[in-house]
Amino acid sequence: MRRLVLGDFRSYPSLDLKLDGQVVVLTGENGAGKTNLLEALSMLTPGRGLRRAEASEIAREGGAGGWAVSVELADAGEPGGFTRQIGTGIEPGDGSPTARRCRIDRVLVPSARGFAEHLRVVWLTPAMDGLFGGPATERRRFLDRIVLTVDAEHAARVNALDRALRNRNRILEDGRTGRLHGSWAEAAEREVAAIGVAVAAARLDTVGRLTALIAESRDEASPFPWAEVALKGDIEALLAAHPAIEVEDMYRELLRKNRRLDMAAGRTSVGPHVADLAVRHGPKDIAAARASTGEQKALVVGLVLAQARLVTAMSGIAPLVLLDEVAAHFDPARRGALLDTLCSLGGQVFMTGADPAVFADAERAVRLVVTPGQVRVAG
Numbered sequence: 461m462r463r464l465v466l467g468d469f470r471s472y473p474s475l476d477l478k479l480d481g482q483v484v485v486l487t488g489e490n491g492a493g494k495t496n497l498l499e500a501l502s503m504l505t506p507g508r509g510l511r512r513a514e515a516s517e518i519a520r521e522g523g524a525g526g527w528a529v530s531v532e533l534a535d536a537g538e539p540g541g542f543t544r545q546i547g548t549g550i551e552p553g554d555g556s557p558t559a560r561r562c563r564i565d566r567v568l569v570p571s572a573r574g575f576a577e578h579l580r581v582v583w584l585t586p587a588m589d590g591l592f593g594g595p596a597t598e599r600r601r602f603l604d605r606i607v608l609t610v611d612a613e614h615a616a617r618v619n620a621l622d623r624a625l626r627n628r629n630r631i632l633e634d635g636r637t638g639r640l641h642g643s644w645a646e647a648a649e650r651e652v653a654a655i656g657v658a659v660a661a662a663r664l665d666t667v668g669r670l671t672a673l674i675a676e677s678r679d680e681a682s683p684f685p686w687a688e689v690a691l692k693g694d695i696e697a698l699l700a701a702h703p704a705i706e707v708e709d710m711y712r713e714l715l716r717k718n719r720r721l722d723m724a725a726g727r728t729s730v731g732p733h734v735a736d737l738a739v740r741h742g743p744k745d746i747a748a749a750r751a752s753t754g755e756q757k758a759l760v761v762g763l764v765l766a767q768a769r770l771v772t773a774m775s776g777i778a779p780l781v782l783l784d785e786v787a788a789h790f791d792p793a794r795r796g797a798l799l800d801t802l803c804s805l806g807g808q809v810f811m812t813g814a815d816p817a818v819f820a821d822a823e824r825a826v827r828l829v830v831t832p833g834q835v836r837v838a839g
């Protein structure tokens with residue numbers, strides 16, 4: 461990336477930052493705008509970015525109501541020459557404040573999916589700290605982000621499943637008070653089964669690839685332990701033993717059988733929407749949730765590094781890696797190892813921290829100091 465331009469993005473009224481260097485370190489006081497800057501970069505992907513914000517929350521308070529993020533990328537084919545510009549945002553006064561616009565070289569494209577040809581982004585934020593001990597929703601979301609970085613269609617698939625499930629639940633809910641429309645339920649379940657199997661299959665495919673990649677690059681001595689990952693769920697188990705087309709029929713049959721039960725529960729009890737990503741700490745052979753706080757942090761860093769490698773292997777694009785407040789958790793030796801590994805990935809890396817001392821020995825890094833609304837080169 462050569463340049464980042466922000467307009468009315470959260471705490472930034474306007475910013476125009478030249479960015480070179482493989483490792484970029486952002487330091488500054490709490491509330492200075494470090495995470496906002498990473499979030500801006502994360503908006504250059506399909507979905508809602510690293511804070512999962514509604515597009516309308518992002519506009520700077522006191523601004524005109526719109527916001528914009530754009531970057532200039534060096535075209536890999538032509539070093540030193542051609543640049544590509546990709547950008548997204550909402551125009552002030554736009555009738556639909558949630559629909560962000562996406563442009564490549566200033567030309568409107570239908571969605572952020574088109575960005576994947578030029579840029580992929582992976583991230584790790586403090587919000588992901590409780591990943592292993594927390595609810596399965598978070599782990600599914602984490603997995604879906606991994607799937608999404610290798611398959612830009614996955615976001616649409618997951619949203620479609622959500623809609624299909626809501627539709628079925630509503631039909632069952634209506635059936636609780638009045639008559640259940642069998643043919644409506646049937647149609648809704650056909651939809652849930654078709655999309656559900658597609659979602660489960662895409663996740664399983666990515667878990668399989670990730671597992672293979674982890675096995676290949678497994679290093680018992682690494683400070684970032686290898687993880688054993690598996691997707692657990694009823695539909696996922698069926699997919700391991702039967703062709704997808706048959707699993708679709710089985711799932712539909714299951715949904716039909718469960719109608720009364722689901723009607724009473726007010727939700728659909730079986731499906732990929734309740735699957736869980738089981739993670740184990742490889743070297744210690746224990747469930748990730750049983751590992752210590754520091755071990756869990758190292759494990760999740762290892763997973764994000766594996767995600768970055770997977771993206772590169774599958775797309776040929778080394779992703780941008782955004783690490784929010786990650787470095788401060790590690791001792792100097794681990795920090796050094798992290799920097800080495802990050803450099804070996806080949807893509808640009810952004811790291812934040814409130815304490816500049818944490819990055820004192822990162823000689824290779826470009827250091828930026830963030831103050832409210834501004835970013836300047838340190839020194």
Ligand SMILES: Nc1ncnc2c1ncn2[C@@H]1O[C@H](COP(=O)(O)OP(=O)(O)OP(=O)(O)O)[C@@H](O)[C@H]1O
Binds near residue numbers: 472489517520
């Ligand atoms: N839509 C918005 N308009 C204006 N300011 C906003 C908006 N959203 C968030 N902010 C402000 O942006 C500021 C910077 O937030 P950010 O999370 O980037 O800080 P940070 O440097 O990462 O701090 P920390 O070290 O505490 O993580 C906060 O004070 C927040 O109130």
Ligand SMILES: [Mg+2]
Binds near residue numbers: 496784
């Ligand atoms: Mg922050």
